[in-house]
Amino acid sequence: MKIVVCIKQVPDTTEIKIDPITGTLIRDGVPSIMNPDDKSGLEMALQLKDEKGAHVTVITMGPPQADLILREAYAMGVDRAIHLTDRKFAGADTLATSHALAGALRKIDFDLLITGRQAIDGDTAQVGPQIAEHLDLPQVSYLEDLKFDGDKTFTMKRHIEDGYQMLEVEAPCVVTVLSSANTPRYMNVGGIVDAYQKEVEVWGFNEIEVDEKDLGLKGSPTSVHKAFARGLKPAGELYEVGTDEAVGIIIKKLKEKFILN
Amino acid sequence: MKLEEYKGIYVFIEQREGIIQNVALELLGQARKLADELNDKVYAMLLGHQITDQAQSLIARGADEVIVVDAPELKEYTTEPYTQAICQIINERKPESLFIGATTLGRDLGPRVSARVGTGLTADCTKIEIGENGEMLMTRPAFGGNLMATIVCKNHRPQMGTVRPGVLFAMDADESRTGAIVNYEVKFNAAKFRVKLLETVKEDNNLIDITEARILVSGGRGIGNKEGFEAMDALANTLNAEVSASRAMVDAGYIGHDRQVGQTGKTVRPDLYFAFGISGAIQHVAGMEDSDLIIAVNKDKHAPIFQVADLGIVGDAKQIIKKLTERLEKQN
Ligand SMILES: Cc1cc2nc3c(=O)[nH]c(=O)nc-3n(C[C@H](O)[C@H](O)[C@H](O)COP(=O)(O)OP(=O)(O)OC[C@H]3O[C@@H](n4cnc5c(N)ncnc54)[C@H](O)[C@@H]3O)c2cc1C
Ligand SMILES: Cc1cc2nc3c(=O)[nH]c(=O)nc-3n(C[C@H](O)[C@H](O)[C@H](O)COP(=O)(O)OP(=O)(O)OC[C@H]3O[C@@H](n4cnc5c(N)ncnc54)[C@H](O)[C@@H]3O)c2cc1C
Numbered sequence: 001m002k003i004v005v006c007i008k009q010v011p012d013t014t015e016i017k018i019d020p021i022t023g024t025l026i027r028d029g030v031p032s033i034m035n036p037d038d039k040s041g042l043e044m045a046l047q048l049k050d051e052k053g054a055h056v057t058v059i060t061m062g063p064p065q066a067d068l069i070l071r072e073a074y075a076m077g078v079d080r081a082i083h084l085t086d087r088k089f090a091g092a093d094t095l096a097t098s099h100a101l102a103g104a105l106r107k108i109d110f111d112l113l114i115t116g117r118q119a120i121d122g123d124t125a126q127v128g129p130q131i132a133e134h135l136d137l138p139q140v141s142y143l144e145d146l147k148f149d150g151d152k153t154f155t156m157k158r159h160i161e162d163g164y165q166m167l168e169v170e171a172p173c174v175v176t177v178l179s180s181a182n183t184p185r186y187m188n189v190g191g192i193v194d195a196y197q198k199e200v201e202v203w204g205f206n207e208i209e210v211d212e213k214d215l216g217l218k219g220s221p222t223s224v225h226k227a228f229a230r231g232l233k234p235a236g237e238l239y240e241v242g243t244d245e246a247v248g249i250i251i252k253k254l255k256e257k258f259i260l261n
Numbered sequence: 262m263k264l265e266e267y268k269g270i271y272v273f274i275e276q277r278e279g280i281i282q283n284v285a286l287e288l289l290g291q292a293r294k295l296a297d298e299l300n301d302k303v304y305a306m307l308l309g310h311q312i313t314d315q316a317q318s319l320i321a322r323g324a325d326e327v328i329v330v331d332a333p334e335l336k337e338y339t340t341e342p343y344t345q346a347i348c349q350i351i352n353e354r355k356p357e358s359l360f361i362g363a364t365t366l367g368r369d370l371g372p373r374v375s376a377r378v379g380t381g382l383t384a385d386c387t388k389i390e391i392g393e394n395g396e397m398l399m400t401r402p403a404f405g406g407n408l409m410a411t412i413v414c415k416n417h418r419p420q421m422g423t424v425r426p427g428v429l430f431a432m433d434a435d436e437s438r439t440g441a442i443v444n445y446e447v448k449f450n451a452a453k454f455r456v457k458l459l460e461t462v463k464e465d466n467n468l469i470d471i472t473e474a475r476i477l478v479s480g481g482r483g484i485g486n487k488e489g490f491e492a493m494d495a496l497a498n499t500l501n502a503e504v505s506a507s508r509a510m511v512d513a514g515y516i517g518h519d520r521q522v523g524q525t526g527k528t529v530r531p532d533l534y535f536a537f538g539i540s541g542a543i544q545h546v547a548g549m550e551d552s553d554l555i556i557a558v559n560k561d562k563h564a565p566i567f568q569v570a571d572l573g574i575v576g577d578a579k580q581i582i583k584k585l586t587e588r589l590e591k592q593n
Contacts (some may be wrong), residue, residue: 013405014544025407094384095376123403124384126372133376136304138455139340141369155459156355160365162519163463167339169456221417222379225398227410235557236571240562247584250556252570257554259500259533260477260592 001054001148001171003045004108006115006131007073007102009066011185013120024229034069037116041177044146044185045114048076052148055079057108061089061100067200074195075187082108086204091217094122098130099219103210104203105135111171112154115179117142128176138169141176267418270296271356273347274307274319275366279337281315281471284362286322286431288424291389292360293323293432298391300323301357304328307488308346310336312443320440323412323432324554327442328354334449338366339456346447351378356419358397362391363423371423381414383422387528396420406524408545425448427472427528428551470504471520476502476533479522479549482509483538483559483578490515492582493537499589507539523548537577558582 011030019026034042048054056085058073060066061084070081082104085245089100105113113135117216132139144164145157158165159178188197213219239249254260270292284306292303305324306318309331316327328350334342342459347370351359361367363385375382383399390398392413399422400411414420471477478497480489490504497504504520511521522529524544534552539545541557541564549555550569557570558578567573574581 009406013407016407022290025404071506093381094372095379095381096375119376121404122384123405124372124382125368126375126384128371128377128380133373136453137345139373142365158365162463163308166459167456167460168459173455221379221411222383222414225392225411225413227408229408236296236567236573237518238562238567238570238573238575240575243576243580243584246558246576246581247588249574250572250581250585251588253554253556254533257533259554260589 001048001052002110002111003048003054003112003114004057004059004105004110005038005042005045005073005078006113006127007058007060007069007117008035008116008120009060009062009069010035010119012227019229030150032068032183034066034072034114035119036179037118037177039177040182041114041116041175042073042076042078043182044177045112046185047182048112048148049077052150057082057110059084059101059104059108061097061104070200071195072187074198075184075191077188077191081198081200083202084198084204084208085202088205088212088215091220092215094124094221095221096127096128096215096217096219097208098127098134099214100208101127102131102134103174103208105131106209107207111173113137113172117176125176128174132174137172137174139174140167140169140174142143143175143177143183146175178247187194207229246250262416262418264416264418266354267357269302269304269354270524271304271306271350271354271357271359271419272324273359273361273367273370274305275362275364276307276309276312276315276364278508279309279312281318282362282426284364284424284426285430287429288362289319289323290432291424292430295389295391295397296325299395302326303486304354304356306330306590308335308343316442318434320438320442321434321436323438325440327440328445329442329446330445332447332449333453334451337458337461338370339458340369340373341456342449343370344377345449345509347374347452348377349447350421350445359419359420359421361423362549363425367423371421375421378419378487380417380419380421383414384420386424386517387428389422389424397422402524402547403479406543409491415580416557425528427530464519470540471503471505471522472527472529474505474529475531476500476535477505477522477529477531478502478535478537479507479554480510480537481507481539481545482513484510485538485579487515489538489579492579492586496582496586496589498588502533503550507542507545524546536566536570537582538566539566541569
């Protein structure tokens with residue numbers, strides 16, 4: 001079985017703070033990481049490698065520094081790493097991003113394509129299903145678990161709001177994986193050293209199969225009209241009093257708001 | 262693409278097992294407001310099997326026309342049949358804009374449709390307004406809720422968005438409203454149906470959905486343990502409230518994921534939200550900050566939850582829950 005995993009380098013958004021004076025995001029010193037859902041998807045692929053001898057390729061689209069997550073993937077145990085990078089890809093929304101990735105994926109043979117459900121920076125959860133559409137492959141999103149029957153068919157568990165669904169899909173297909181699906185393994189120590197000896201294939205526009213008009217800024221139907229840090233509402237009343245008094249204050253408030261009579 | 266050929270605000274009506282989901286009614290309510298402002302019409306797309314009898318109720322909730330696709334292929338949601346149906350409607354009817362609830366279903370369907378028709382999709386919007394030139398301004402959180410971005414889709418139609426449940430307002434049913442109901446036929450290409458649904462399993466379905474509760478008693482790590490939740494249950498009983506939680510408590514296994522408030526849980530907007538022992542991480546706050554009244558109890562007076570609370574109490578949540586329950590039980 002051949003598996004490709006799409007991985008994205010993202011700022012660790014849990015470390016982002018808002019400057020209270022300017023109201024802008026403070027991104028300085030925020031570490032770059034492999035997107036958590038993607039890492040969970042990568043773990044899923046590596047488990048299939050351990051159990052079934054699958055061949056695992058990772059691919060990322062991004063600036064030169066995104067090389068780091070490909071090295072990390074090598075250290076976790078992948079077989080091949082591809083770095084898509086070209087000026088023509090810059091300024092892409094999800095549709096143009098998915099076209100670029102699909103263009104590269106047309107050049108790779110696979111049975112299963114794994115993406116994360118959602119990247120923690122753009123937060124859209126759109127790229128996976130859009131790639132599936134461009135490649136005319138079936139998709140299962142919000143994946144929690146998957147079993148391969150050893151021949152051609154996957155049984156999948158998909159998360160929904162009030163439970164889950166079990167689905168059956170034939171390879172080749174696309175899945176978008178939740179970070180809760182797996183606990184990713186650590187890089188192995190020998191692997192970290194070796195990771196820097198291994199070759200990362202760097203691909204640009206000329207290496208992939210895609211219509212140039214679908215790429216980058218030109219290929220992006222959406223644009224960010226404006227962006228602003230989330231406004232903080234003025235703080236309410238704060239009391240540091242004994243339990244009885246505190247309970248009294250709460251009850252008074254509930255009466256004031258007609259929640260209690 | 263001739264932009265002026267595209268008209269009407271289209272809303273995807275999500276139903277599960279024939280039950281129309283609240284988010285669809287919220288979208289209709291908002292679409293009605295936008296259409297009145299633009300002097301345009303609202304079209305509800307109702308897809309499913311044996312659902313035609315529900316079309317009239319959508320007119321009462323704001324639709325001018327209900328496009329019903331009643332077909333066995335649409336009995337339960339899978340991506341491809343729904344995508345084919347919506348794309349055929351888009352290609353024939355040319356909507357100006359199209360909104361879908363940002364549920365696990367809508368966020369599966371939306372990107373597939375947008376890629377098939379080659380238009381832009383704004384993810385998980387929390388606000389939709391009309392811009393200077395009549396375009397949709399769709400505002401959404403990104404960067405883990407730290408940033409709000411307003412997205413536009415200038416030169417492609419329809420302008421599509423998935424919209425978060427619980428943030429827009431449905432209109433009250435107005436039975437005097439009139440509108441058209443159209444039965445729409447879709448030519449399916451069954452050769453492309455490659456995902457088979459084996460079963461849908463529901464968990465914890467005997468409780469009220471927390472997005473519909475008027476009062477939520479919500480607990481975080483500061484509540485401690487199972488006893489803490491039992492105490493919250495008792496308090497919730499006195500107020501006819503539901504119990505919800507931060508992700509920390511969901512991850513710890515004290516309560517189901519369907520009770521999680523926040524960015525990766527549910528967005529709630531009750532009349533009253535109690536936050537007991539919740540620190541107020543941005544991912545949590547993103548799901549509850551629009552509650553009418555927020556009362557927070559935390560032993561750390563610098564806890565960020567106090568920045569969104571209308572009333573903050575610095576103290577021990579467990580003691581306060583116990584005392585408050587006693588006082589309220591006496592009142593009842
Ligand atoms: C504030 C802001 C708001 C935005 N809002 C929108 C919007 O509403 N609609 C829109 O179309 N665009 C939007 N964009 C643009 C969008 O963020 C980028 O196109 C981004 O490159 C992909 O979207 P994402 O990060 O949301 O990925 P997601 O769709 O959330 O990613 C899902 C999965 O796809 C894979 N993937 C995504 N990107 C890559 C990559 N570069 N390399 C390898 N794998 C990848 C990963 O496996 C990932 O887990 C926005 C950008 C910003 C800055
Ligand atoms: C991508 C992502 C998505 C996330 N999505 C969500 C989400 O949807 N929902 C969500 O909730 N979180 C989410 N989180 C997690 C979030 O960042 C926080 O970790 C989480 O909300 C913390 O839960 P908490 O407030 O219960 O715990 P803590 O942050 O540990 O806070 C516990 C609080 O209890 C107080 N306390 C302790 N003892 C007492 C006592 N006896 N009396 C009163 N107060 C006491 C402490 O002072 C502290 O403020 C997400 C995180 C990430 C990275």
